[in-house]
Amino acid sequence: MPASSPALTPDDWTQRFHTAWQQQQFDQARGAVMAGLQEYPDHVPLLVRAGKALLRDRSYDEAEFTLRRALELAPDDYEALYQMGLIQAERGHVYGALAQFDRLATLYPGDPEALTVLGYAWTLEGHPDRALAILEALHDAAPDTQKFQVGLARALIGLGRYAQALPLLETVVARKPTMQAAWLLLAEANLGLLRLEPALEAAEQAFALNPEVPMALVWAARARLHGGEVPEAQRLLERALALNPATTEAMIDLAQLLWWGYEDLEAAEQAFTLAVQNASHHGGARAALARFQQRTGRGIPDWAALMGEAEATPHNHRLPFLLGWPQSLDSFE
The missing domain is CATH 1.25.40.10 (Tetratricopeptide repeat domain)
Incomplete structure (x- = not known):
């Protein structure tokens, strides 16, 4: 009988992951790391790489669960903290992302990568x-x-x-x-x-x-909208939100499109309100809702006070051209 093949070590599975990942064979990379975890379920480097692969696939719940397990086993692991911060950021959990990256910079003071992602989180x-x-x-x-x-x-x-x-x-x-x-x-x-x-x-x-990155879809929608392709712009924005419901800019732009593209005030107000609820830290979302309600007379009389609140909120650099457009809403009316 032929001799059985020796079992692959965790390092073998990790190398298979890296080889496939570098060749942009992402399905193979994910398959390799998942196979490795079948044999070594508590191996931290494999867990971290599984989280990375799951994040790329936008399997957010699975990615977060996997990385939490890695951090239970190794609370100070550099890559686990880094990947967990990226997940929190992509899900719109900005304070969660900041907590992970701040811990990373504290544990590894002076590390350029840790400082870079801390700056990103801020x-x-x-x-x-x-x-x-x-x-x-x-x-x-x-x-x-x-x-x-x-x-x-x-x-x-x-x-x-x-x-x-x-x-x-x-x-x-x-x-x-x-x-x-x-x-x-x-x-x-x-x-x-x-x-x-x-x-x-x-x-x-x-x-x-x-074309499957939410913010790329948002910007593609803006380009289509500039060309008058309203239904296609709506499709792209809805796709962005399907990929990641925490994409605040997609929700704001969709609300704007529903307002002046379809004049569906009820649906637009729901979308504006949801954007604020999902990202209360986002001054642009607050300003967009305030302007909509002020312009449509939907129960908000004090425009100046609401804009003042928006201006005091982070993410307010877009206020001169709300929603990422170069003109005020006056140009769309």
Whole structure:
């Protein structure tokens, strides 16, 4: 009888995962790590990589469950904390993401990656001012590092400093045209400078790279809407929300579309309200709801007070052009 093949070790399964992942064979990578967990269910590196694969597939509940198990076994594991923070961020749980990344930076002081994601979390929370000094220092130390360029650009956009963010992002996409996050930020920076056509061109580039990323769908919807394709824009926004219901910008844009695209005030108000409920930290969502209610006379008499509340809330850098558009709502009426 032929000798049986030796059992694969956890390192063998991990290597299979990495090989497939680097070749962008994501289904094979996930299959390898899941097979490894069948034999080694409490192996932390395998659990972490399973969480990473599940996050990419947007299986959020499974990914979070898997990473919580990893953190039970190894509370200070760098990659487990990192991936858990990414999950919380993508689910719209900004304070949960901040907690994970803050712990990471505390456990690994001075680590550039930990500082980068901490800056990302602060920006996501709506306080890019807290992130700016860290991200500027990282960028100054390694100005050609793309993740530092992108992180700094994200914070600058959060502060409304679009002209400073723009060249950073143009450099990144010139060197690495496959970086979707950079294209999405480039769209936002151009829009902040009222450069609509470059913004929509960047949006299309981002969408072409991966049409199943929620924010890429949001920007593609904006481009379609600019071309008058209202039903297609609605389909894209609904797809974004199906992939991740916590995509606040998708909910705001869908509410806006229902309002002035279909004049369905009841459905629009429900969508605006849901955006605020899901992201109470988001000044843009509050401002959008306030303007809708003020313009339609739906029970909100004090516009100035509501806008003041929105302006005091994080994520308010978009207020000069609500919902990510370069004009106020007056131009749509």
